[in-house]
Amino acid sequence: MVQERRILYEHLDVPDINTFDVFRQYDGYTRFEKAIAEYQPEDIAKMVMDSGLKGRGGAGFSTGLKWSFVPKDIKPCYLCCNADESEPGTFSNRYVLEKNPHLLIEGILICCYAMGIETTYIYIRGEFTLGKKMLDAAIKEAYEKGYLGKDVRGTGLNIDIYSHPGAGAYICGEETGLIESLEGKRGQPRNKPPFPAVEGVFGKPTVVQNVETLCNLPFIVGNGVEWYTQMGPTYADTRANPPTPDPNTGTKLYCISGDVNEPGVYELDLGLTCTELIEVAGGLRGEEVKAVIPGGSSAPILTHYELDTRLDFTSLTLAKSMLGSGGIIVMNETRNIVDCLLNIMKFYAHESCGQCTPCRWGTPWVRDIVQRIADGNGRKSTMTRPKFGVAENGRWGDTGETEDIYEDLDLLESVANNIANVDTMTWNTICVFGIAVSWPAVSYMRKFRPEFEATIREGQLVTLPVAEATVPPEENYAYQQRFVPKEFADL
């Protein structure tokens, strides 16, 4: 069985680790001291780049690369720590904030030193009242001990950290939405470019990083790049010639919830499979796995055929899903996928910020279609049409058979794909919220089409057995590259 490797969470359960003195006993702030004593700021940035650390907030973008985009000559530069953890299924940051806030402060200090940043805002979710209390107390203590404020530990660095409470809007977790919200406006995302690294909060270069990403920094500095890159797989990206390394290094705080016996946060090396993770989390509650959501509710669903998929950034992208924030939701054989989709679509319809028309109107429309299907009023035509699938020549095309027309399923796919097209990965909205809506909508419907069809036919929610609820990957439309020419698909 895979073993947990606790690094970020190692001292989480130590009593009073939230206080400076106890944190100090467990090597607290020594990594920051090492950084300022032994390295130049550029060395730290290079270490982060070499470590292959990818942003843990959702997009999985290389942290080192993000830092390299920040212009060196424009000051001040800001750091925004994204603690607006709102993705359904994700709850790892909450524990860091509530139990070990000094670790986050140390990570921020290292980032500030590397990037020459003087002011940091921690955008903390409005509902995290306990987390904010603990964090504020820790910040106060760090000021008292001279690790924050003017002339930190006699090094001449000036670093300030302020916590900034949100007010319950999911969209403020998007980096430009967060910046708008921090500026005291509605949290409506901005057009990119300019990216925040060039023009962010108050019009200045801004680094936006997730709590978990920043918490990795003390360990990269403290234990070295070589130690860090041993954890997790590094793949070769063969699209480039010669192939470039595609690192998925480090540990990930996997948040597992739903139908497992021991839900919780498990810190493991990146790259274990779904089956292994479920085993680590005390096994499945129920008989069979019906579906797994691998990266928060925005991620396309995985069926029981895909349980061998490795849970890291690259493997899940290749499986046309995403690791996202690492919120894994497991569903057993008793769950109805139509009902689950309805729940998620209600969430997105509620959380759309209303800035872009396709999303403002599309999300409630998708919700209403799914609601109609779940209520037993889903529409089905009396006519049939030619069936598309894997044709005789092995390519996608007309199979010569006919199929029933489920108007509501076609409509669902059409509306969702017009918010953001999941096949071409283009979105008609300013931010990626659009793709976060259409990804689940289209993937649930395509992968569990038999269950949707049965529900429409019977006029009530029908929960099919696992084997019948989904279609094998080789016959399934959802797995096909529809618009990508064959030459590119093989890359």
Next chain:
Amino acid sequence: MSDELIQIETPFAFNEENQRKFDELIGRYPVKEAAMLPTLHLAQKQVGYITPAVMKYVAEQLEVSVMKVKDVVTFYPMFFEEPVGEYVIRVCHTLPCALRDCKVVLEHLKEKLGTDIASETNLAKGTTADGKFTLMKVECLASCDVAPVIMVNDDLHKNLTPEKVDEILDNL
């Protein structure tokens, strides 16, 4: 037109403690407007909800138009524009909680409090007649491992069953 639309009820001003907090807040940002959310949180803590008078006061303090404050207040679900009960009960109903039967908890609360669920535009619907409780559904509270969860004002309660809900309400 603004004078007619913005009815000023009881005038609002920060009490001494909040004024001190506000003065500290304002120094954190290069522009005053950025202190909007923390300021509104302070004001809401003081009077329970965001009245037109609060919006006017905040607008003056931050040197922005009242409309801009209203704009922000209407955007964020945590700001209330109507009176709410002494205890605001937030029930999470997103997928991980739904998989762990949050419906049972919600139905039990509805029955026990004898009230409906508040909607964002109609908080009175979910407020009990004695003004003690407001029941509302919220999206994910980021505690999916201990689902189902509710928040009573600032406190999170985990792994709920109807019995535990009774216990929580009795202890209030």
